[in-house]
Amino acid sequence: MTALYKLTGTLQQYAWGGESYIPHLIGFTAQQNQPYAEWWLGAHSSSPSMIEIEAREIPLNQFLKQNPTVLGEQSRAMFGDELPYLLKILDVKQPLSIQLHPTKQQAEIGFAAENARGVDLKDPTRTYKDNNHKPEMMIALSDFWLLHGFKPKTAILHTLRERQSLSALADQLEKQDLHSFYATIMQADQTQLANWLLPILTQNQLTNLTPENPDYWVLYSQQEMAISLDKLDAGLMCFYLFNIVQVKQGEGIFQDAGIPHAYLRGQNIELMACSDNVIRGGLTPKHVDIEELLKVIDCREVMPELIPAAPQVNGLFTYTTPAKDFALANIRYDNTSKINGTAKNAIILLVMQGRLKISEKTTALELKQGESAFICADTDYQIDGVENGYAVLAKLP
Template identity: 60%
Template sequence: MAGIYPLNGSLQYYAWGGNQYLPDFLHITKTQAHYAEYWLGAHPSAPSQLITADGELSLLDFLQQNPTALGTQSRQLFGDNLPYLLKILDVANPLSIQLHPTKKQAEIGFAQENAAGIALNDPKRTYKDDNHKPEMMIALSNFWLLHGFKCRADILDTLRQRPSLAELATKLASQSLADFYADIMLAKQEQLAQWLLPIIDAQQKAYEQNQLAMQNPDYWVLYTLHAMKISRDKLDAGLMSFYMFNIVNLQVGEGIFQAAGVPHAYLRGQNIELMACSDNVIRGGLTPKHVDIEQLLKIIDCSEIVPQIIAPAPQNQVYTYPTPIADFALSNMPYAKNTEISDRTLNGTILLVMAGEMTLEARQQKLTLKQGQAAFIEADTDYRVYGMQEGYAVLAGLPI
């Protein structure tokens, strides 16, 4: 039985995606306007394709036929399903304000929507599966995102610095963050206009002349307004998130972990994302997709958060990033030309070449992989990587 297989992922063409990064990374000809995400995994909505001696087979079907390829540890914890999903993202325009449910919340929500007869592909569907979706990301470029509520004192400062938001500072002083956020997300259009239009009008010129710092929430309000073509008479409550959430800037190689319930939004840049195998997203604005404020307010984590930045991987060694959960682990594998790395998988593993070229050998099999190409390595496989051209790969698996 072969231990390694070439693996082809699935592209997602969401409107917020860029148009060049992923076609260049994958060395493919552009046929779409937007290339947002490249998925490697076995999620039922877009499983990757395995290349076998008998032709192509979805990774989902392969694992159903060969569950031992997942490994004993993986099967004990997660059954006969690949527990993670690996992605490359190109964020050209801001993503929706969003969060992900806990496992229990996902199971309840999925069952309720099934019982209500809402089709899985219905745009108004909130729960696409019964799994949680903790996720980590590593920046491939200068990357900007929103991540969790700032500490209360910082939110108060931010509001007081803007005359049209000063009344909100007074309100927050006597309210919990959860109640305060709920009131804002449920605010009517006239109220949003009173808060936001004075800021938009005052900062428009500075924004157009590139005079606003990117750490300034006003910059992102103006940027999002333009990027998403939001009109002045249809303001989105999600714009207020820029004044309440941490605006985080990651340098290349740095990362962050998003736990269940923590509100976040990717704003700009490219990244590697590794998550539990789920597509459950509860959205709170800044999107043409289904927004479910009721569910959002039920499960949002309103804790004050100081973002914990994951440090870049050390150079010249295989390194596994720390994560606080059992569903996945991401490893960084740099290789130089004419160098060899040997290792053994305990669980089903996906390897993706990010730069350079390598050969991957196992059990009398040999694959040559270039940037953008991937392989699935079965559990309990001794394998060797040989550097053909200097570069690095990432490996998705489980924590050991």
């Protein structure tokens, strides 16, 4: 058995996706007026990548079931016979839902409870799709904007007091903890939402606002998502409660269990534990489970910490995060580069730019932008640069 295989990802065409970024990156022809939101590389059962074995393709999860040793001893000891991570490319044209992810224990309890109630895995009202947690990191591929965690309470009070229609909420927050206050906001009726938001939506213009201002994102989301003024979304209020974060190209951020967040605009690389557990809190046509959201949300005050960009020099660089399930490395090369590595556990490599050749004892693959490979555990490999560029490697820390 060889230790190096060509891998092909799968496409997710969610409504919020852009139309051209992913087709251009991966190298396929875009259809008109079609959203291309995510490109997945991994073995999640809902959309596994295809691995090429002797000129035929089989799903990666099936290959791993038949050949679990390719995952590596450390990986199998920690995570069983499944690939522990999922690598994605995202193109966020419209804001994504405000969401958070459960801890491993919360996921196991929630998944078992929905199974016991007989909720089908494909049921749109199902919250837990699997029994895993979903910490995640992202590296920006463009100027990127997102919401990330609750602002310090003092900053929220200041934001509310700056707006006449929200100033009474500041008085309320003075007497409450953040969790109780957030619960009140998320359970507000249309009359309350209209009192808070309509003055902001009707008295401002997007062109007069900057993205650092929460009013900008309230107007932007309402317009991009065609939210009706007589059917307002409580999620719009989160722009006044959460940190609005700008991540410059090359920088990143890590999102742990329970931290509320929402991607607002831009393209990124995302690497996460292999899970599809998303608990939503607004700005989405999908199922919003407020009861579960309030159980799982972490309302601590967060000062966002950015992951520094990889240096622009040839060689291997691994980003630092607290995750145990995954690590992301950046490998930059030109046509003189020769970089040697050892895969202790399974690795997925994706060429982001340029062209490279990867080889081990018996196999060599030449890969161009958008192409990817699966490297089996216990493999010594060499990467030779063919055309200037860089690739990313998903692996264990």
